[in-house]
């Protein structure tokens with residue numbers, strides 16, 4: 090097997106193992122209901138993590154996404170309350186805004202040669218601030234179209250609900266896989282992650298690609314915001330604090346190298362589902378504090394970072410031989 | 411003219427890298443671009459391909475003025491380039507590297523199967539038998555170099571630029587490359603060839619342009635020049651007593667023994683060997699690429715742990731289980747891949763030189779700054795390192811000058827046993843002689859040196875004893891008057907008696 094596949098294989102193995110353990114204790118967890126909920130509850134995280142994967146593959150990071158999701162929810166709620174526009178129009182507007190926001194961050198990173206960490210940290214405060222400017226309260230969304238979206242689901246055998254937002258998440262992962270692994274843009278992303286100077290000499294249009302990467306992440310954050318607003322039927326400026334870190338964790342657990350240049354979008358989906366599974370287990374158990382989720386995720390992260398370090402050493406040792 | 415450059419000027423902070431340089435490239439010629447380390451060759455190339463922004467100058471391709479602002483634009487114009495630093499990505503597959511930017515697509519998606527086929531077609535004629543679906547990092551530097559060349563050749567509709575392409579290739583691979591280049595020349599391409607191997611320049615090229623300190627010195631037909639004239643153009647002076655070509659007066663001396671390796675080996679790396687090292691002795695290690703030369707050195711320096719045997723000096727057994735232990739035992743090792751393993755690009759020349767000495771002393775006892783400066787100044791002068799000063803980041807130095815800094819680092823540490831893997835790769839003729847002289851100087855003061863080199867002239871010039879490696883075994887040891895090109899070549903190539911025995 091190609092050593093590049095080891096982290097992905099490890100991710101999938103851990104996920105399956107975790108599931109087997111869960112099912113052995115609570116056979117009900119094999120049901121389509123649990124599966125449906127797993128997808129629905131983690132839809133917004135899965136979508137934003139796809140954008141994050143692309144950013145991390147390029148050797149960057151995007152800390153703004155949690156705030157952008159919150160901004161999106163507030164933006165939608167306020168627009169629907171005050172403007173009377175159709176939700177689809179509002180969605181389109183929002184996606185343009187968040188993509189442009191991401192593109193602007195990408196441009197700053199490239200043009201000023203600033204670390205993505207700093208630029209997107211500023212973006213994080215900016216987006217959160219913008220959300221507060223729109224409102225400081227939780228704004229409920231009350232619109233017939235939203236009720237429609239909420240009720241859109243496919244009843245799987247066993248009474249599990251495959252909801253619209255769950256499907257949107259799966260489709261996003263599919264699109265992300267194609268973008269990252271099957272397009273020239275994706276190849277440029279991997280090239281940047283492998284080394285910017287080399288990528289430049291190979292003919293990567295570094296500026297354009299950087300802008301596109303962060304615009305893509307902004308787009309995903311906006312889409313995630315839409316899904317989150319459907320999930321919660323409200324917009325709240327204090328929502329999804331720290332989601333960017335959860336997304337980064339999902340990406341790393343999914344086997345993507347934090348330093349960029351290697352990884353799989355599909356792994357990110359498994360990373361998200363693994364984290365969701367741990368949470369579900371804790372809910373089923375009932376006696377465990379929800380902090381166990383964080384602790385287990387922390388341990389998993391540590392294990393993956395060690396695995397990656399080990400692999401890096403193995404491959405460099407082999408190349409040197 | 412296919413390509414004309416007029417009055418090209420490029421200034422870096424503190425250096426005028428190019429000063430109103432003119433350059434002409436005709437269709438159907440191989441044009442050598444020569445000059446000392448830091449003369450401006452790579453800068454000229456990078457300005458031409460848009461990797462650097464030029465200050466001034468006009469570039470015309472096929473009579474039309476062009477001004478590529480990025481390397482991808484240059485590629486679209488039909489200029490393919492192999493840069494001096496290997497410009498491929500180890501985290502992509504060979505096929506992805508080869509087709510990068512030109513991937514065959516279907517419905518906007520990369521067609522993997524067509525990509526594979528395209529990559530395999532690009533590698534045809536280079537005699538490589540590799541799986542293009544594997545990561546580039548799985549292959550050796552020589553193979554990567556050939557892949558980079560294949561990629562540039564495929565991109566070069568009109569112009570092919572090769573910046574020191576042969577630095578890590580063996581003789582057979584160089585021949586293959588030359589055949590490819592001649593084929594392209596006959597098809598009417600213009601080829602720019604940069605190299606410090608003057609023999610290759612005479613063998614391959616039609617014309618020569620020499621740069622010195624960022625200025626063009628001359629352009630002439632290669633056939634009208636001889637080696638001495640060419641060197642004079644490059645250095646601006648005659649090279650006094652070129653060390654290469656003058657064999658060392660080989661007298662077998664009895665030296666006090668410094669080290670002894672006994673039955674030292676590692677499975678899959680190199681078979682167990684015995685080796686003694688005398689005080690102040692220069693040992694040469696000869697053999698083809700991949701024959702086990704570098705592996706032997708890595709074993710001695712603890713980069714790979716030995717499976718059998720051990721090493722000892724006068725006072726007893728030595729611990730060589732890791733590079734750290736080897737350094738503590740007074741060993742030093744300047745690796746072949748200095749670009750990748752050797753330099754810390756953001757640190758200054760001074761810091762890079764002080765690095766090994768610091769490691770030896772331990773981090774608790776910093777080398778005083780004044781001492782670092784003294785060392786830096788000493789080696790900048792001794793090795794003629796072209797830099798704007800000891801505080802310049804090493805990443806801004808020319809390729810050859812970076813190599814010199816890494817050599818300086820290990821010499822400054824003053825180990826008792828120093829291993830030099832291809833110490834003169836990518837280094838110009840002037841500095842080449844300087845380095846060989848320096849080797850003689852430090853060994854006269856008692857340091858022992860093991861030199862690994864593909865250039866037999868070089869080994870003959872400095873080595874007291876030559877070990878020949880073949881198929882991961884030490885097969886012969888030559889001393890005194892036995893050290894001649896002829897005997898070494900025969901030991902490397904001909905299956906000697908030991909092999910005949912083995913096949914019985």
Ligand SMILES: Nc1ncnc2c1ncn2[C@@H]1O[C@H](COP(=O)(O)OP(=O)(O)OP(=O)(O)O)[C@@H](O)[C@H]1O
Pocket residue numbers: 422423425426427445446447448449450451452453454494796797805806807808809810811836
């Ligand atoms: N990025 C940079 N920043 C500052 N100075 C630079 C930079 N790149 C090159 N230089 C300087 O420009 C000069 C020319 O360097 P260049 O790399 O063109 O030399 P070269 O002829 O290719 O030498 P070599 O044979 O060693 O490769 C050197 O003095 C070098 O220090």
Ligand SMILES: [Mg+2]
Pocket residue numbers: 451452453494573808809810
């Ligand atoms: Mg150069």
